[in-house]
Amino acid sequence: MTMKRLKDAVVAGARGLYLTIFALAGSIVLFVLSVLSIAFILLGIGVFTTPAVLTLLRAYANTYRSLAGSWSDVPIPHAYRPFPPDLRSGVTGQVERCSLMLKDPATWRDLQWLLVNMTVAPVVAVLAPSLILYMLYGWVLAAGVWEPIYDAGGGEWFAFIHVTSQDTADQAALLGTGFFILSLFVNPALVRGHFLLARACISPTARMRERALARRVDRLTETRHDAVDNSAAELRRIERDLHDGAQARLVAMGMDLGTIEAMIETNPAKAKELIAKARQNSGEALTELRDLVRGIHPPVLAERGLGDAVKALALRLPLPTEVDVELPGRAEAPVESAAYFAVSESLTNAIKHSGADRVWVDMHHADGMLRIAVTDNGKGGAVTGAGSGLSGIERRLGTFDGVLAVSSPAGGPTMVTMEIPCVLS
Amino acid sequence: MRVVLAEDLFLLRDGLVRMLEAFDFEIAAAVESGPELTKALEELQPDVAVVDVRLPPSHTDEGLQCALAARRARPGLPVLVLSQHVEQLYARELLADGNGGVGYLLKDRVFDAAQFVDAVRRVAAGGTAMDPQVIQQLLSRRSAADEPLGALTPREREVLELMAQGRSNAAIAAQLVVTERAIAKHTSNIFGKLDLAVSDDDNRRVLAVLAYLDQGR
Numbered sequence: 136m137t138m139k140r141l142k143d144a145v146v147a148g149a150r151g152l153y154l155t156i157f158a159l160a161g162s163i164v165l166f167v168l169s170v171l172s173i174a175f176i177l178l179g180i181g182v183f184t185t186p187a188v189l190t191l192l193r194a195y196a197n198t199y200r201s202l203a204g205s206w207s208d209v210p211i212p213h214a215y216r217p218f219p220p221d222l223r224s225g226v227t228g229q230v231e232r233c234s235l236m237l238k239d240p241a242t243w244r245d246l247q248w249l250l251v252n253m254t255v256a257p258v259v260a261v262l263a264p265s266l267i268l269y270m271l272y273g274w275v276l277a278a279g280v281w282e283p284i285y286d287a288g289g290g291e292w293f294a295f296i297h298v299t300s301q302d303t304a305d306q307a308a309l310l311g312t313g314f315f316i317l318s319l320f321v322n323p324a325l326v327r328g329h330f331l332l333a334r335a336c337i338s339p340t341a342r343m344r345e346r347a348l349a350r351r352v353d354r355l356t357e358t359r360h361d362a363v364d365n366s367a368a369e370l371r372r373i374e375r376d377l378h379d380g381a382q383a384r385l386v387a388m389g390m391d392l393g394t395i396e397a398m399i400e401t402n403p404a405k406a407k408e409l410i411a412k413a414r415q416n417s418g419e420a421l422t423e424l425r426d427l428v429r430g431i432h433p434p435v436l437a438e439r440g441l442g443d444a445v446k447a448l449a450l451r452l453p454l455p456t457e458v459d460v461e462l463p464g465r466a467e468a469p470v471e472s473a474a475y476f477a478v479s480e481s482l483t484n485a486i487k488h489s490g491a492d493r494v495w496v497d498m499h500h501a502d503g504m505l506r507i508a509v510t511d512n513g514k515g516g517a518v519t520g521a522g523s524g525l526s527g528i529e530r531r532l533g534t535f536d537g538v539l540a541v542s543s544p545a546g547g548p549t550m551v552t553m554e555i556p557c558v559l560s
Numbered sequence: 561m562r563v564v565l566a567e568d569l570f571l572l573r574d575g576l577v578r579m580l581e582a583f584d585f586e587i588a589a590a591v592e593s594g595p596e597l598t599k600a601l602e603e604l605q606p607d608v609a610v611v612d613v614r615l616p617p618s619h620t621d622e623g624l625q626c627a628l629a630a631r632r633a634r635p636g637l638p639v640l641v642l643s644q645h646v647e648q649l650y651a652r653e654l655l656a657d658g659n660g661g662v663g664y665l666l667k668d669r670v671f672d673a674a675q676f677v678d679a680v681r682r683v684a685a686g687g688t689a690m691d692p693q694v695i696q697q698l699l700s701r702r703s704a705a706d707e708p709l710g711a712l713t714p715r716e717r718e719v720l721e722l723m724a725q726g727r728s729n730a731a732i733a734a735q736l737v738v739t740e741r742a743i744a745k746h747t748s749n750i751f752g753k754l755d756l757a758v759s760d761d762d763n764r765r766v767l768a769v770l771a772y773l774d775q776g777r
Contacts, residue, residue: 414671421668425645434645438613438620447649451697 140319144267147322150206151263154329158260162253165192169246176233186232189242196245196337203330207323211330214339214347215241240343248336260329266318269294273311277304358533365530369431376427384420388413436475440465444475445496454486454494461499464559470535474505474555477528477539481509481551484524489513489549500559505537507553515547525551561684564606565590566597566623567642568616576610576670583677594622601630601637608684612667613643613650624650635659640683642667651694663689663726679726688726695724711753719746 165188172188175181193215203209216239222228236242273293276284281304284291291298293307294314339347391413399406428434436444442460449456465471478496485494491513498507519525519541528551529539537555563585567573570592577590589600593616601609609630615622627639640663641654654662663683669691670676679689699721712720722732729747733740 418668418671429645434614435647435649443649447647450648 144319144322147326148264148267148318150326151260151322151329154202154260154326155257155264158252158257158329161195162249165195166246166249166253169249173237182230182233186229186236189236189245192242192245192249196248199330199333199337203333207327207330209327209330209334211334211338213241213337214343215239216346217350241337241339244337244340248333251332251336256329256332259325259332263318263322263325266314266322270308270311270315273308273314277301277308281307354533358530358536361530362534365534373427373431376423376430380423380427381420384416384423388416388420391416432472433475436471441471441474442498444471445478445498448475448479448482449494449496452482452486452494454492456482456494456496458496459498462505462559463500466505466555466557466559470505470555470557473531473535473537474507474553477531477537477553478507478509480524480528480531481553484517484551485509485511485513485549488517489515489547491547491549500557503556503558505553505555505557505559508550509553510548510550512548514545515543515549516545517541517543517549517551528553561608561681562586562588562604562606563680564588564597564600564604564609565611566592566594566600566609566615566626567612568592568614569612572612572667572670579670579673580610580677580680583673585680593617594626597623597626598630601626602633605634608638608640608680610640610642610680613641621650624653628653631657631659631662636661636686638684638686639663640665640680640689642670646691646693648694648697651690655688660688661686664694665689665691666693682726687728690725692721692725695721698724712750716746716750716753719743720750723747723750 168188169185169192172181172184176185197213200211200213203211216235218232218235222231276291276293276298281291281298281301285299293303294310296303296307296310298304298307391409395406395409395413398409433444433448435447439447440462442458442462446458446460449458466474478498482494482496485491489511491511493512495510496507497510498505500506517523517525519529519539525539525541532539532553532555535555535557537553540552540554541549542552543549561584563580565573565576565580565587567576567590573590573592577587580587588604588606589596591597591600595617597609597611597615600606609627611623611627613621613623615626624641627641631637631639635657636659638661639654641650642665643650644667646664646666651664654664661683663679665676665679669679682689699717718736719732722735727735729740729743733743736743
């Protein structure tokens with residue numbers, strides 16, 4: 136227990152030291168750069184430097200967010216407005232990006248935070264290492280170092296003790312030890328305090344949260360429309376397949392059976408021929424129904440879940456496909472189904488368009504997120520956008536708040552990454 | 561020959577019972593769920609089990625799991641699995657223990673009574689009966705890649721396909737309307753080209769073929 140406390144205090148001390156330097160150096164540099172860059176907008180240069188500097192600033196703030204989460208359990212959400220997907224490239228895109236970033240209230244909160252982070256916040260953080268190091272200084276003084284300092288005329292003060300003799304130096308050592316004991320209790324809290332200051336400055340305000348919620352509602356409305364459209368189209372496809380396929384075959388079979396009934400006595404040879412045809416029709420109707428079922432909800436998916444369903448799918452592909460699955464449980468059926476068809480579509484794309492001769496599928500679940508990567512060694516150049524198969528996958532995943540990312544430089548390889556938030560059971 | 565039958569759809573179970581009885585099988589038990597199947601296999605020690613993949617209570621792959629568990633308890637217990645759909649994944653799991661005496665067929669194969677009963681007998685005798693769909697998928701997949709299978713003549717591929725389904729040389733000869741000696745020649749050519757040791761055992765033959773098709777994945 137004491138050992139743990141000691142360790143926590145020392146770790147917090149080291150972190151405090153790191154944060155002090157990180158806060159001072161980072162904040163001052165970024166603040167100066169930002170102010171200069173924004174001022175230079177009037178001259179035109181700023182339009183190009185500002186987005187870069189502000190992106191750097193966001194990365195800095197995000198580093199803080201992740202440190203706060205992992206070191207002190209202080210979650211700091213962010214509320215940067217996302218860029219619209221149709222942002223233009225080139226000079227106009229830069230200007231647009233610059234104005235979007237400057238209009239985002241989160242940018243201004245970040246800048247205000249820099250001021251806090253270069254003044255008050257480092258003081259809080261630096262206390263943690265100081266409490267430990269001060270004890271060492273007190274001991275050094277008590278060990279005799281006070282004498283030459285005193286002789287040189289330096290009236291050395293250790294906190295509130297004026298060190299002028301061995302006696303006062305001993306008191307300093309004692310006080311230093313006291314500081315150290317204090318550090319055992321307050322060090323983690325000091326680091327936490329540093330992060331709490333950051334949270335007070337850069338976590339979204341109520342108004343920003345409201346706007347984020349409104350954006351989310353917009354997105355949900357959009358994905359709901361997509362979902363409804365998709366399922367209506369799917370139903371139409373199923374209806375058509377049943378009508379043109381299995382249903383037609385069963386009708387043909389009924390007609391054949393009727394004819395057989397009529398001619399079984401008069402023309403047994405012909406009847407026998409028709410029986411063979413009827414049996415063939417029933418077999419084909421079954422095959423069609425089976426394919427239809429596979430298209431709606433693959434049997435292996437129902438029986439075994441996502442991992443084995445994708446493995447089974449890989450076995451049917453004409454390309455060697457390696458499937459790596461690490462799923463400790465099963466997701467909800469609709470999520471499994473969406474993920475399965477998304478993988479299936481990515482694989483179809485890879486086979487049809489990439490010219491690859493190997494495909495890898497990797498699926499795992501971590502931090503409440505199902506992550507799937509489909510990679511091929513083909514020629515690359517895949518794009519998302521209206522009408523492409525990839526945007527279909529994106530819409531499918533969007534219904535579950537999932538996202539799709541495609542990395543496909545010309546010359547390959549192509550990597551399609553999907554993330555769907557879900558819990559496994 | 562004593563059969564334990566597991567199928568949850570009453571009509572199909574009833575039809576299978578009648579068909580097997582017509583071909584002189586003795587139905588030791590005809591059950592409709594996984595737990596009943598496990599119990600029947602344990603207590604009745606049948607010569608062969610005919611099992612539907614999807615069984616209550618879970619309505620997932622309960623039948624397959626029961627069959628695999630029973631084969632772990634009694635290695636080589638002949639099991640013929642029927643399914644509404646065939647998946648290589650399940651075929652591999654059945655073949656994995658290498659003991660033979662397994663079959664995996666589409667339910668539609670029941671329509672051809674003579675062939676179906678032949679498959680049951682082959683499985684009961686320790687052979688294999690794989691659905692042509694599984695074999696075709698395997699072969700078409702492998703031939704797409706640049707593999708030794710490409711070196712086979714069309715006739716040899718035909719023979720390999722039938723061999724992989726579990727047919728004996730005599731049966732293959734009859735189906736392709738050639739002499740048994742011609743088939744023996746084809747098979748030894750196939751084994752040569754695939755670099756497999758020749759074996760007289762029908763069951764090991766199929767396992768060797770499937771094992772070969774399996775490698776390099």
